[in-house]
Amino acid sequence: MTHLRWGILATGGIAHAFTSDLRANGFTVQAVGSRSADKARAFADEFGIPHAHGSYEDLVADPEVDIVYVATPHPMHAVDAALVLNAGKHVLVEKPFTLNRREAESIADLAESKGLLAMEAMWTRYLPHMARIREILAAGTLGEVRTVIADHCQDLPDDLTHRINALELGGGSLLDLGIYPISFAWDVLGEPLTIQSHATFKETGADATIATIFGYDGGRLATTISASDTRGPVTASILGTDGRIEIDPWWFTPTSFRVYDVDGTVTEEFSSDGTVTGRGMHFQALEAERLIAEGRTDGEILPLAETVAIMGTLDEIRAQIGLTYPGETPN
Structure with a gap:
């Protein structure tokens, strides 16, 4: 691990599962963001996360966050992934990557233009x-x-x-x-x-x-x-x-x-x-950190072009x- 500082965007069930695996396997979870300040604080307290933000905008603007996991419902994935990338942060987007191919292409193009990693959280591939x-x-x-x-x-x-x-x-x-x-x-x-x-x-x-x-x-x-x-x-x-x-x-x-x-x-x-400690959702995070440490914005296990094609x-x-x-x- 490179000990990148993770931000968690949204606080629902899948965000709990992913964050639990990150914490159980020694990853650094630095911040969480929610549309509700109370939900963000409760999530941060549950997992011992230093920063709780009452908006997604504040989360992606946090200078102590390097990469963000997007855990919102499917129709919001493209909007939220774009928010992260435009803030200059790498992004791991919960599957399915977006609602459709057109949205996936737009995120892939944005990530390429920013020189950032955008990766689908198809955790099974990394087990x-x-x-x-x-x-x-x-x-x-x-x-x-x-x-x-x-x-x-x-x-x-x-x-x-x-x-x-x-x-x-x-x-x-x-x-x-x-x-x-x-x-x-x-x-x-x-x-x-x-x-x-x-x-x-x-x-x-x-x-x-x-x-x-x-x-x-x-x-x-x-x-x-x-x-x-x-x-x-x-x-x-x-x-x-x-x-x-x-x-x-x-x-x-x-x-x-x-x-x-x-x-x-x-x-x-x-x-x-x-x-495997936990559910095994941390293996995809491990791959994301490896790619970023190597100065890469894409991998071989699930290339972004394949995510778009799927x-x-x-x-x-x-x-x-x-x-x-x-x-x-x-x-």
Whole structure:
């Protein structure tokens, strides 16, 4: 770690989870900002943070903050990330990076013009078991990878006022849950050539279930399913001509996996037990600090151009199922 001084923008549940992991793993959390001075002070007291700001503007202006984690609802990500970058600070933006590709491109362009790091907080990519899986794939252990299968189905609150069901907050299964298996498919197979999507919806207009099939050259496929109203196994698999990887629940969190050869014999087992303190959300912060220490504004694990392109995939899925968000400017 370079011991950059982190600022936390917003004080909701994901901000609590991320900050808890930072504090548990020795990172420096210097300031927090909220639209409510009382909420900022309560958050600062909870985590022992020196500075509490009653506005986002005051947070990003804090001279003792080097990098800011944006933890606001999806529709605010682009506005808040721009606020951070225009203040001359690096930014880690909670996934999904923005509401759509157009917004993602605007943040990428702004970060480039400022010479600053802008990174999506897709924390799964940085977990130890995912790093090991990429090594296995690079070594050719599975032969030619043919298929990726991943689900992220949860039984979340039915309350129509809950954020997950609020279309005006970008709620629904796609941006909250589907982003995980879709980003995973991108990680393994890259950009799909074809996309097929199907969805069901809640009374609010938010998507309840999203199923996708991605097609790639040579007949390779990825299939994902995400739901906010049905609990699933929350597992993932990578199938190749010489073997397969099966990732245990919850596959996008620190977990375990097994590698099988074509005869079904286990050739490797990996477990995250005892290797991760907290939820593991700090690994993405570690990567951000490493890149900044090296004078870089982008990385290899999830390049910003890939984040932007994934937002384009999400846009195409939404176009196919007829989903738009209130006030969204067409691309």
